[in-house]
Amino acid sequence: MSGPSARTDRVDAERVARVCEALTSVLEQGQLRRDADTLAAYGRDESDSGVFPPDVVVFPETTAQVSAVFKACVAHGVPFTPCGARSGKSGGSLPLNGGVAVSLERMNRIHSISVEDLTAVVGPGVVTGDLMKAVEAQGLFYPPDPNSWEFCTLGGNVAENAGGPRALKYGVTRDYVIGLEWVLPDGEVLRVGRRTIKGVAGYDLVGLFVGSEGTLGVATEITLQLIPLPRKVLTALVVFPSVLDAARGVSAVLAAGILPRCLELIDDVALRAVDGRGFQFPAGAGSVVIAEVDGHGEEGLLEELSRLGDICAQQGATQTLVARDEGQREKLWAVRRAISPALRALKPHKISEDIVVPRSKIPEIIQRLKMMGAELGLTVATYGHAGDGNLHANILYEGPHQRGLVDEALRRMLVMTVELGGTITGEHGVGLAKREFLALEQGPALLDLQRRLKSFFDPSGLLNPQKIFPALKRST
């Protein structure tokens, strides 16, 4: 997987030396590291996009330090790339050209949680799960739940506009960010957005910055809106003979006017990968859907799940099992979270995709993906947030010798997604992994406008270079 690294132009050692000198004057002891282990660790993320070690990693602890680091990098012409927990799935935090990796992980304080205002103010390095637990202890709810919530950080969630299973009912990160302290690429510090739930003063720069994948600046403080914690949650496992039945069940549930907070689909391959690992699926299960509803009254929720079960039965479901208690609920979700690592154990390599199609097209895309896998001789496992059309389609493969085939499968998958009215990424971002595919979905005028917008915010082009947008072909 070292292919891509060779293609990029790394910054020269002299500039690096000069920027390190400048950085030591704005940082404290221990906030700058250049040892081989650190550089190797900060050259990877959870994507399959290659290894790109930085020349130096810095750990600022204040907004002023982040600003000073950015200014030093610009002054010395050294590329700089922000990162958080490096749990990203699209290579967004990989320092393609080397230079300075700017880790926000030490800015990890929860500054305040207000029960009265239903807001929280946090540093970008706060782990998402830590915030979830802290607000739940006060009867509040922060819904976005990326699969990596136990270790990913809120700054990364903001950069990628992270989603998760609950996005179906509750939306994604951007629906909860109301204000940001933001450091622009030139080091200027701005406050954008607000502390109130509502507000329309000026342009919605919060909307623009959330999901900008670390290419327009970085959040150094995040103001989030919260909602009251639903008093009751019920989770059910709906068992189908096949993945196509399950996909049709998901579509039918939504078309019937039921909006669970999660509707997660697990196909036959993914199901076999996790079956028996702390959870035994019922005999004859060819595919399952995890459905979760929440609200304030248990009776209403049971009725909701019962209607959902009836609709699924009409689409071929054989059983709907409601989790009896919190322990059973947790087991179900543990199975869901175990899919990604379990698939990795099936074959030495996998590519995890993150496509979205209009909900009515879920059965069709699943069918076409299976057919494509059969045709190319590759194993395709599909699971994920089927309720909002966001599927994590995984291609499993043996090793580098199959990479050409995998690339072909990936291309076909994204082409068919766009053909069906879908998008190439629902929550992982474009980053490095998909920049060559963005043009499948977005026309030249839109790509050009976005490239110019990047230059507007980052005239030096040194912040997180070469991400999102496909490289322009040079005229000869």
Place this chain on the structure above:
Amino acid sequence: MSGPSARTDRVDAERVARVCEALTSVLEQGQLRRDADTLAAYGRDESDSGVFPPDVVVFPETTAQVSAVFKACVAHGVPFTPCGARSGKSGGSLPLNGGVAVSLERMNRIHSISVEDLTAVVGPGVVTGDLMKAVEAQGLFYPPDPNSWEFCTLGGNVAENAGGPRALKYGVTRDYVIGLEWVLPDGEVLRVGRRTIKGVAGYDLVGLFVGSEGTLGVATEITLQLIPLPRKVLTALVVFPSVLDAARGVSAVLAAGILPRCLELIDDVALRAVDGRGFQFPAGAGSVVIAEVDGHGEEGLLEELSRLGDICAQQGATQTLVARDEGQREKLWAVRRAISPALRALKPHKISEDIVVPRSKIPEIIQRLKMMGAELGLTVATYGHAGDGNLHANILYEGPHQRGLVDEALRRMLVMTVELGGTITGEHGVGLAKREFLALEQGPALLDLQRRLKSFFDPSGLLNPQKIFPALKRST
């Protein structure tokens, strides 16, 4: 109120003549009007910002025509300002410098409603209430409900990022817009966003364009996400002896973890203005709160309202009356909608404000507004979406001789709003009405960035000039 008009520089007659010639070649018969009545009508909106008639009004019916109109205006150096139903409250659609008013009202087709995908595609001229009814007939729900929903248009809602009472639970317009066909100021046509519920490919230009108040371009097609229609809605009237008790009641309900879909407050002045007009408030009512909850089970909702009533009783509420049927519900909401015109009948003039404070500050801001009114000898009526801290504070006055006093009251109101951590506009926009106050809330660097962003998208500066941002003082 003709003061402001005199300050602006109108475009000269020769340019207007030339652009009209160009426009007649891209429009059909009847799509261009210059008669005095039309020009007068398109020089006003629902704000108190003055009268600024355009030199010509055009009514394009296709995206290609909108694009051609924009190109003609730029080619001839004539300012152009988009408009919809002219129900705006901040002067955003007023053609300050004359020129061409571009009305999108004839692009009023609902192109499609998909029950399976939970989406709708509409033209910008579709009346918000028409879409609401059309989707409800299919069991779907479009929640944003600006007070003017019976006549405002979705294009205007997109431009202003309109809210409404249900924003408390369901969010505002931008939470439902997933894709746009957008005409940039230079006439270029782009498709931004997507047709799927989720998606993070590229920068969130939809987020930037929604709420840009007609200064960055205009939507010619809008793709909206819908949700299933809640099967049951219950509405209650909570009666308080005073507005301060009511404000404390609202805060207490939210802090207790109850999230109704609406929590509308009506103070003593507003209450007296509408009392007896088709609805008789209980004796001793000094202020009321309309609380509305929705969901799938009546039992759960009754329990919710009962908890809400208990909490309000602890804050001094004397009664909680649940509407028996749809007729009673409709009566309550008719009262709420009647406040704005009824206040206008109390005194010849009123300024309607649209401030937001963090929810915990609702009692304090109401108290301070009343004190300010008493000090200045002006009647202040406060009502609105207290649940999300968005209050419509109205200053009633006798005539132009009091305008100086009113301006002082307005300034003090916005200053205290910002002091309490609030924003000067929750849903009406900055437009013309508040551009001189934006600097209370946003610093020079942020204002400068936004001005440069406006120039990035509109280098000619001809689209809806002089809106949102305070005029720069010229150095002498």
